Amino acid sequence: MRRNRPSISKRIGTLVLIVVAIGVLVLAWYATRPGPFAFAGAKTVALDQYDGHPTGVPADFKDTDPIARGRYLAEAADCKSCHTAKGGKPFAGGLAFKLPFGTLYSPNITPDRDTGIGAWTDADFLKAVHQGIDDAGEHLYPAFPYASFTYLTDADVLAIRGYLATIAPVAYTPPPNTLSFPYNQRWLMAIWSGLFNANRRFQPAPDKSPEWNRGAYLAEALAHCGDCHTPRNHLQALDNKRKFAGGDAEGWRAYNITADANAGVGTWSDEDLANYLSKGHAKGRGTASGPMAEAVNLSFARLTPGDIGAMVAYLRSVPAIESSGLPSPKNVAASTDPKQGVAAEFEHGKLIFAGACASCHDWSGVSPLSTEATLTGTRAVNDPSATNVAQVILHGTEWKVGSDAIAMPAFGAAYDDREIAAVANYVTARFGAKASSISAGDVRKLREMQ
DSSP: OOOOOOOHHHHHHHHHHHHHHHHHHHHHHHHTSOOTTGGGOOOOOOGGGSSSOOSSSOTTOOOOOHHHHHHHHHHHTTHHHHTBOTTSOTTOBOOEEEETTEEEEOOOOSSOTTTSSTTOOHHHHHHHHHHSBOTTSOBOOTTSOHHHHTTSOHHHHHHHHHHHTTSOOOOOOOOOOOOOTTTTOTTHHHHHHHHHOOOOOOOOOTTSOHHHHHHHIIIIIISOTHHHHSOBOTTSOBOGGGTTSOEEETTEEEOOOSSOTTTSSTTOOHHHHHHHHHHSEETTTEEOOHHHHHHHHHTGGGSOHHHHHHHHHHHHTSOOOOOTTOOOOOOSOOOSOTTSSSOGGGHHHHHHHHHHTHHHHTTTSOOSSOGGGOOTTOTTTTOTTOHHHHHHHHHOEEEEETTEEEEEOOOTTTSOHHHHHHHHHHHHHHHSSSOOOOOHHHHHHHHHTO
């Protein structure tokens, strides 16, 4: 006799159920990952039960004008950098975020009623910032860091809105997004948000200092440091099990800012950290470039000393996490003799360095012009990927010291991909702990991301 066999439809149904069950378990596993404050292990309370003021503007911000206070919060949140296209009007949107699956463009947040947020209600604005849902009920992509901004208080969000209402309206519609399927399906963001957006306001920890709580609110909510400096999981949410261990930002490496002594900031002094945040430079440590330089210029440099100190205090509390592939920076200057120190295989890069770089950076790596241009000891030069070195060569950088602006010119138009790779590899070999092997193809990809 023939034995009864399950029908094909039953077998397919069983297979579908198994796949769905596995998918649910995977999503549930992701959903139970730790949040940004989990590392502290602190008991928290509702804000109105806390005897302190970790939110709003800091005590050393003396201006009482509501618009000035809203502007301070908007600058702390770095709104301008993401909502201003290169060469575009401030806050009018159109900045391109180039992703492996297409390009996203930031929206217009000026008070223009037709193309901006002028017709939005306060409730619309709160819902967008806290939940990632716009005035039409469409889900926003998490390139807008609403999973961090969700911790902002209603009062602070509305203070930012109050400031945005005072800027000049700009009638401008950014280009449409060009995401491929299935990433162009916005409804999927509802699932992502349900998994990874806590949708709750900041809760202070009474057993931590007022400075720590203020720093937590700044670093996790307003400044959303983790969005660049924390690695992401396969669903592009922050992996807080490796909090602040380093990530990527617009084609640049955002380095480890945990207390790790090799790859992180464990050997930095409080003064080093404060100077880097407020001025974009810490002597013997490096100078901010790329997105970090922009964050310093448009945000951190505008914070009060009290807020900078609070961020430093909070960063100090984040446990050390190692980053593989990042050696301890070489802090000894190279020889002043161009003939010494680097193997012959880097000769091509050496020739380019001699013609375009040595006059500012010196053969020793210790700049005779400014400490900002010194290469010795910097994280980027001691990164064997040479990603940020190549990016600086390609696009240049500018940083501000007080009222003075110091700039390194872009060389992307002057040199081809092979030449930029060659000089980047020479720089890491001469001044870093380990030589890089970035290729012309790697440089080409970095160009394409801009």
